[in-house]
Amino acid sequence: MYVVYILxxxxxxxxxxxxxxxxxRIWQHETGxxxxxxxxxxxxxxxxxxKWIENSTEALNLEKQIKxxxxxxxxxxxENDINQLKMLSxxxxxxxxxxLRQAQGNVDYLIIGQGISGTWLSYxxxxxxxxxxxxDNNNPKAPSRLAAGIINPVTGRxxxxxxxxxxxxxxxxNVYTQLGKELGIKGISQKNVVDFFPSPQMRLSxxxxxxxxxxxxxxxxxxxxxxxxxxxEFGYGExxxxxxxxxxxxxxxxxxxxxxxxxxLEENFDLSLLNVSAEKIEYNGITAExxxxxxxxxxxxxPYFKNLPFAxxxxxxxxxxxxxxxxxxxxxxxxxxxxLATPGQWxxxxxxxxxxxxIEPTAAFREKAxxxxxxxxxxxxTITGHIASNRPATLERRPFVGLHPQHPSLGILNGMxxxxxxxxxxxxxxxxxxxxxxxxxxxxxxxxRFAKILxx
Numbered sequence: 166m167y168v169v170y171i172l173x174x175x176x177x178x179x180x181x182x183x184x185x186x187x188x189x190r191i192w193q194h195e196t197g198x199x200x201x202x203x204x205x206x207x208x209x210x211x212x213x214x215x216k217w218i219e220n221s222t223e224a225l226n227l228e229k230q231i232k233x234x235x236x237x238x239x240x241x242x243x244e245n246d247i248n249q250l251k252m253l254s255x256x257x258x259x260x261x262x263x264x265l266r267q268a269q270g271n272v273d274y275l276i277i278g279q280g281i282s283g284t285w286l287s288y289x290x291x292x293x294x295x296x297x298x299x300x301d302n303n304n305p306k307a308p309s310r311l312a313a314g315i316i317n318p319v320t321g322r323x324x325x326x327x328x329x330x331x332x333x334x335x336x337x338x339n340v341y342t343q344l345g346k347e348l349g350i351k352g353i354s355q356k357n358v359v360d361f362f363p364s365p366q367m368r369l370s371x372x373x374x375x376x377x378x379x380x381x382x383x384x385x386x387x388x389x390x391x392x393x394x395x396x397x398e399f400g401y402g403e404x405x406x407x408x409x410x411x412x413x414x415x416x417x418x419x420x421x422x423x424x425x426x427x428x429x430l431e432e433n434f435d436l437s438l439l440n441v442s443a444e445k446i447e448y449n450g451i452t453a454e455x456x457x458x459x460x461x462x463x464x465x466x467x468p469y470f471k472n473l474p475f476a477x478x479x480x481x482x483x484x485x486x487x488x489x490x491x492x493x494x495x496x497x498x499x500x501x502x503x504x505l506a507t508p509g510q511w512x513x514x515x516x517x518x519x520x521x522x523x524i525e526p527t528a529a530f531r532e533k534a535x536x537x538x539x540x541x542x543x544x545x546x547t548i549t550g551h552i553a554s555n556r557p558a559t560l561e562r563r564p565f566v567g568l569h570p571q572h573p574s575l576g577i578l579n580g581m582x583x584x585x586x587x588x589x590x591x592x593x594x595x596x597x598x599x600x601x602x603x604x605x606x607x608x609x610x611x612x613x614r615f616a617k618i619l620x621x
Contacts, residue, residue, distance in 0.1 A: 167224035171214040174207035183228045272296040275453040278460035280309035285593035308554040313503040313512040314410035318381040333587040348418040358404040361397040361498040410586040411506045457576040461557040472618045474560040479521045481530040482514030484550035526551040558582035570616040
């Protein structure tokens, strides 16, 4: 007799195996007997499903079949959800049909850009079983690849709540957690902000917001909790909750998935090759129902969308190695120190420049950041990088979402600015449902609010 089995590992991943002695095999997994096994660094493990089979060939075939299943399908098997298993099996057939269409150069959607907006739009379109191709040149200076992923519920010197934050916060936590599970990585962490006051006036301003019972802010009366790490004279407050989306791992992990499915063309997009009609678009041998521009500030020079009130916003940051600094908070005093996914590595920024000549890192920013570190941080550190990028902000600080009012085969998901990590997943889902089910978009974000200027 043989047993095909599934283990749930400590990181919530699944392992499928086969044995003729299930008790001994589980003991081997639990004790790390096989040092090269998938489960060795993912202990403890738990047996969640098993099936006894007499024939070794049938058992090997079943093991191979289950290993090729998606996480959702394995979960349905574990839960004995027959209807879900059938639905997912049918979807696999539909996915194969979509793959064939893509191989023939025909897709439902062509997406330009695989930053945070393009990542989330493709994610939700795949959930709707729509075929797509993404064109992205893997620019290392793209804003999504350099951002710290901060999701802060308050903004500005007066710590007022950001737009739609009560709705965005729970949505953000849920969707990044789910995406992380599907990719086998940690998608998001809660890292509340410790806000060190640079002056008595800033302390009074923060205290005033607390006295008003403003959400998300609180004062710490002891003011001594971080003396081992920082110099500060005027105490600190705390902003709760604050999240960091781990873009430095999410973007490349989703890119690897796209490449494995042949959903990605790694090249520059050439607008001169685009042919647009009311029913479809054609681009360099590819035919699609619609093309969606998620290409950040590049869209501001797109002739179809250049009249939108884009406002480029240059940001700069230092990358630091600070191994002794506890990574359970974001720290702020003039600039933010944000822990990255790799232990000991930090992101410090960011500048907000509306008027700039280029997007190269500047000596002025580095000098200012180093001066802050010298006065503020007590721990040794090493600067490992200096980065800069141009974020696609907008004059009215609202994103551009939807289809062009004059050209319905053209769409846009853009203008997320510094709030891209919270706005992008929310509006990507809205746009996907608008495309598939014709559900309405939030009027404040719908690009049709600019119908008049886009008609020129």
